[in-house]
Amino acid sequence: MILPLRSDIPGAGRSWCVYLILAVTAAVFLWQRFEPEPLRIIDIHIFGVTPRAILQGKSLETLISYMFMHSGWWHILANLWTFWIFGAGMERLTGFWRFLGFYLVCGIVAALVESLLTSAPEIPIVGASGAIAGVMGGYLIRYPRSKVLTFVFFLFLNIPAYVFMLVWILFQLLYGMTQGPGNDVAWWAHLGGFVCGCLILPIFERGKNPRDYHRNNTPIQRSILLPPSKRRDG
Helix, strand or coil: CEEEEEECCCCCCCCHHHHHHHHHHHHHHHHHHHCCHHHHHHHHHHHCECHHHHHCCCCCCHHHHHHHCCCCHHHHHHHHHHHHHHHHHHHHHHCHHHHHHHHHHHHHHHHHHHHHHCCCCCCCEECCHHHHHHHHHHHHHHCCCCEEEEEECCEEEEEEHHHHHHHHHHHHHHHHHHCCCCCCECHHHHHHHHHHHHHHHHHHCCCCCHHHCCCCCCCHHHHHHCCCCCCEEC
């Protein structure tokens, strides 16, 4: 188990888009909790992404709605906590509307990747994990050497963001390649969203202001990436 507890990259002022996404997601979840169980299951099938339908060009609106649905308390708390840790630092790079667009695009791409690679195309996907993974991908690109206080198997470690992300990616790949059709987590959505966030961040950034970067960072293109020479939860 790996869980981020704190990042040393603060937001710029109040991160209103982060607050909005947190509030809407929490409100939708509470609405789900107060529904009778049969209605809750129906809503997951209506608003969740069903890969088979998406690949047939149907129910495309669920590519947005699925991000705001969650299956249980641990699912939503883990997602929103991770989003809180990494989201504010990303919104400072983009501003409100661009961050919202970035978040939604990452979530859409995550669902499409899962729809293409899943072994259970008839089971709906719900959850913000793919979109949040995109935020993490963008964070890796812009803040690779910031420190993330992390809980790892009963240890508390203050590690560079690129180490946290690489360990996280390894977990996603391991589980994605070893879990069978009974798997209830959309691992490929996580990876798809993460890669999307890495790639599209420059499109959504407003001007590069040196004050928006951690003082110890260098561009990840030089320092990391280039060599020296049912229902399933998303």
